[in-house]
Amino acid sequence: MNPFNEKPSKSILELTPNWKGIAAKPYNKLDADPFTKERVILMNGIEVEAALFGHNFHRHCTDNDLRRDIALCRRQEQLQQKHVNWLSPSNETPLETTISYEQLAVDLTACLAMREPDAYAKACMDFALLEDFDHLYRYANLLDFDGDVPAHQLTLDTIEITPGRPTIAHHRHPMDTVRRFNNARTADIRTVLSTMTLTAGEQQTMNFYMNVGNTIPEGPGRDLYQEIGMVEEQHVTQYGALLDPSLTWLENLLLHEYQECYLYWSFYETETDAHIRKIWQEHFEQETMHLFIAAELLEKHEGKDWHELLGDGEFPEKLDLQPTKEYVREVLAATVENTAQAEDFVDVRELPAEHRFFTWNDHVNGRVQDVPSHIVAREHIDQFGEDYRREEAPNPIKDLQDRTHDNTQVGRKQG
Ligand SMILES: [Fe+2]
Numbered sequence: 001m002n003p004f005n006e007k008p009s010k011s012i013l014e015l016t017p018n019w020k021g022i023a024a025k026p027y028n029k030l031d032a033d034p035f036t037k038e039r040v041i042l043m044n045g046i047e048v049e050a051a052l053f054g055h056n057f058h059r060h061c062t063d064n065d066l067r068r069d070i071a072l073c074r075r076q077e078q079l080q081q082k083h084v085n086w087l088s089p090s091n092e093t094p095l096e097t098t099i100s101y102e103q104l105a106v107d108l109t110a111c112l113a114m115r116e117p118d119a120y121a122k123a124c125m126d127f128a129l130l131e132d133f134d135h136l137y138r139y140a141n142l143l144d145f146d147g148d149v150p151a152h153q154l155t156l157d158t159i160e161i162t163p164g165r166p167t168i169a170h171h172r173h174p175m176d177t178v179r180r181f182n183n184a185r186t187a188d189i190r191t192v193l194s195t196m197t198l199t200a201g202e203q204q205t206m207n208f209y210m211n212v213g214n215t216i217p218e219g220p221g222r223d224l225y226q227e228i229g230m231v232e233e234q235h236v237t238q239y240g241a242l243l244d245p246s247l248t249w250l251e252n253l254l255l256h257e258y259q260e261c262y263l264y265w266s267f268y269e270t271e272t273d274a275h276i277r278k279i280w281q282e283h284f285e286q287e288t289m290h291l292f293i294a295a296e297l298l299e300k301h302e303g304k305d306w307h308e309l310l311g312d313g314e315f316p317e318k319l320d321l322q323p324t325k326e327y328v329r330e331v332l333a334a335t336v337e338n339t340a341q342a343e344d345f346v347d348v349r350e351l352p353a354e355h356r357f358f359t360w361n362d363h364v365n366g367r368v369q370d371v372p373s374h375i376v377a378r379e380h381i382d383q384f385g386e387d388y389r390r391e392e393a394p395n396p397i398k399d400l401q402d403r404t405h406d407n408t409q410v411g412r413k414q415g
């Protein structure tokens with residue numbers, strides 16, 4: 001598929017929906033395909049990024065003709081965001097939605113890591129993957145307290161729920177969260193698309209916790225959103241660092257529109273819900289319009305041809321979200337003890353005692369018994385005699401197999 005061959009025959013006004021057009025029927029939280037929920041969350045995050053990027057561009061631009069053109073596309077991004085995010089039903093609680101957010105983080109990261117040609121970008125993905133995998137376990141334990149809808153009734157067992165690198169180990173010195181950037185002109189297009197997609201996805205999770213965390217009743221759950229929200233800040237820093245910072249605003253706009261086209265096309269091709277599939281198709285058409293506008297603006301204002309960044313414009317293989325249980329187990333078995341040191345990943349057991357990882361981690365955690373991510377597992381164990389898990393085989397890490405004791409050492413302590 002090449003979006004540059006798909007120029008819409010309609011005008012931008014004809015491609016703009018009315019209120020009825022964006023008021024779509026929400027999915028049913030108990031029987032929706034978990035991957036449909038993941039696609040909804042991701043595309044909402046992509047549209048939020050499109051709108052915020054558009055506003056930042058606008059604020060850094062001195063040419064009002066160009067600002068008017070950006071405003072035109074940005075208005076549609078906002079309509080798309082409303083259309084997509086309102087697919088989440090009102091009876092889905094923030095905590096239930098959170099389960100889907102963390103499941104998306106795991107499945108999306110694993111799917112992209114499995115096809116990633118750049119070894120460094122793949123290492124970054126594997127690194128954050130294990131952390132979101134542990135977040136899923138922590139939130140699932142919290143959700144199970146009330147016994148209302150346990151997490152596996154939402155994930156339909158398309159993902160395992162078991163400890164990853166324990167959340168208590170994620171809190172690192174900010175200087176160890178910045179990674180090396182790539183060159184969008186020479187990088188494989190899959191690397192460019194994947195790092196942009198993960199940046200927007202993690203940013204959406206960060207924003208979501210920033211906003212819903214305080215709607216959770218007083219107790220360990222409310223505090224858990226603060227703790228995990230701070231880890232999402234680290235994930236956004238990591239993926240944002242990978243993006244090419246030397247691109248101009250208009251080059252960046254072109255990449256944003258190309259990425260939106262790519263994702264809507266992928267999801268239009270793979271969606272199982274017929275009603276939602278139509279929405280992906282409709283948005284794909286709008287995005288091809290944005291892509292043509294971005295390419296024209298780049299030519300007009302900077303004299304650059306879109307081929308310089310996008311080659312022949314042909315999409316890579318589509319993004320087909322699927323269960324990734326085996327891959328997650330492999331990464332867990334191989335890298336659970338990893339932490340970050342500046343731009344690279346190292347085995348925490350080999351760090352010197354005075355390393356800033358330990359100083360920072362001990363400082364923000366305070367007493368281990370006060371750490372929310374530990375408390376939610378411990379409280380579940382106290383109440384039910386064991387933690388909440390959904391495993392198809394024992395956890396690949398021996399120290400994480402004990403269901404009556406929450407491990408706070410793995411990934412965090414010297415050997
Ligand atoms: Fe969009």
Ligand SMILES: [Fe+2]
Pocket residue numbers: 102105131132135205228232
């Ligand atoms: Fe997470």
Ligand SMILES: [Fe+2]
Pocket residue numbers: 105128132202205231232235
């Ligand atoms: Fe994350």
Ligand SMILES: [Fe+2]
Pocket residue numbers: 050073077256257260286287290
């Ligand atoms: Fe767009």
